[in-house]
Amino acid sequence: MARKPQQAKPEGTNREKIMSAFMALLAERRIEEISFGDVAASAGLSLAECRAEFGSLMAVLAAQVKEIDRQVLAGGDPDLAGEPPRERLFDVLMRRLEVLAPHKAAIRSLMRSARRNPGLAMALNRMAMRSQQWMLTAADMDAAGPRGMLRAQGLALLYASVLRTWIHDEDPGQAKTMAALDRELARGARCGALLDDVCRVASIFTRPLGRWRRRDRAEPPEPRAGTGEEPAPV
Numbered sequence: 090m091a092r093k094p095q096q097a098k099p100e101g102t103n104r105e106k107i108m109s110a111f112m113a114l115l116a117e118r119r120i121e122e123i124s125f126g127d128v129a130a131s132a133g134l135s136l137a138e139c140r141a142e143f144g145s146l147m148a149v150l151a152a153q154v155k156e157i158d159r160q161v162l163a164g165g166d167p168d169l170a171g172e173p174p175r176e177r178l179f180d181v182l183m184r185r186l187e188v189l190a191p192h193k194a195a196i197r198s199l200m201r202s203a204r205r206n207p208g209l210a211m212a213l214n215r216m217a218m219r220s221q222q223w224m225l226t227a228a229d230m231d232a233a234g235p236r237g238m239l240r241a242q243g244l245a246l247l248y249a250s251v252l253r254t255w256i257h258d259e260d261p262g263q264a265k266t267m268a269a270l271d272r273e274l275a276r277g278a279r280c281g282a283l284l285d286d287v288c289r290v291a292s293i294f295t296r297p298l299g300r301w302r303r304r305d306r307a308e309p310p311e312p313r314a315g316t317g318e319e320p321a322p323v
Contacts, residue, residue: 099132104142106132108156111149116194119202120146120209147212154216154323158223160188165227175274177228182248182270185224186255186263189323196323197256217245220323247273 099109110132114123123146129139143149161184169177189196203210221244225232232241254269 103132103134103138104152106134107139107142107149108153111146112153112192112195115198116192117198119198120150121202121206151216154220157185157188157323158220161185162223162227164188170229174228174230175278178225178230178244179270179274181224181228182251183263183267185248186251186266192323193256196252199323200252200256214242214245216323217248218242221245221248243277247277 099106218241221241222232255266258265
């Protein structure tokens with residue numbers, strides 16, 4: 090009787106093995122159906138070795154998101170420094186989608202689970218906001234303070250909307266995805282102009298009295314919030 094071929098074990102450090110095994114399992118089943126025992130068996134590690142690296146499966150996912158961030162940030166194009174903010178952000182987000190390409194099935198699985206699990210959706214949203222603050226910074230756009238947090242939240246929703254097109258786009262040229270991203274960034278720029286006005290008005294009423302006579306400097310609008318039904322998982 091022919092023996093069933095064994096599945097290849099992930100390579101790298103224990104941490105990398107766990108992350109790779111988790112993403113491979115996520116591509117095949119819902120996150121609610123994955124246990125640390127499954128991850129350990131798939132990674133070829135003991136439970137003790139897994140516990141030494143991570144405390145929960147959400148911590149594994151957070152580490153994967155951080156690694157995606159790192160790869161995107163490492164691939165920056167210095168030639169885009171002189172381009173408009175919208176073009177810089179377009180390039181950063183397309184780089185992120187390129188890095189995510191090997192994990193498309195896992196992303197699809199996460200998005201389905203998030204629609205049914207509010208707690209998971211909230212956790213994914215926190216991760217998405219953190220990542221998008223880094224993406225804004227990579228595009229040389231302000232991501233600091235309350236205004237930066239609003240901008241990151243808007244970008245996370247915008248990105249989630251684009252992901253819904255991306256997970257079904259099998260064209261190697263990603264034409265539908267690029268069109269969706271361009272459309273959402275244009276919409277975000279319009280929303281961003283309104284957010285700029287709101288923030289400027291708010292800043293007037295929160296200034297010390299001695300500074301009220303200073304004239305505000307108008308700032309050009311930058312891409313901001315789109316709309317989405319669920320947070321971007323990565």
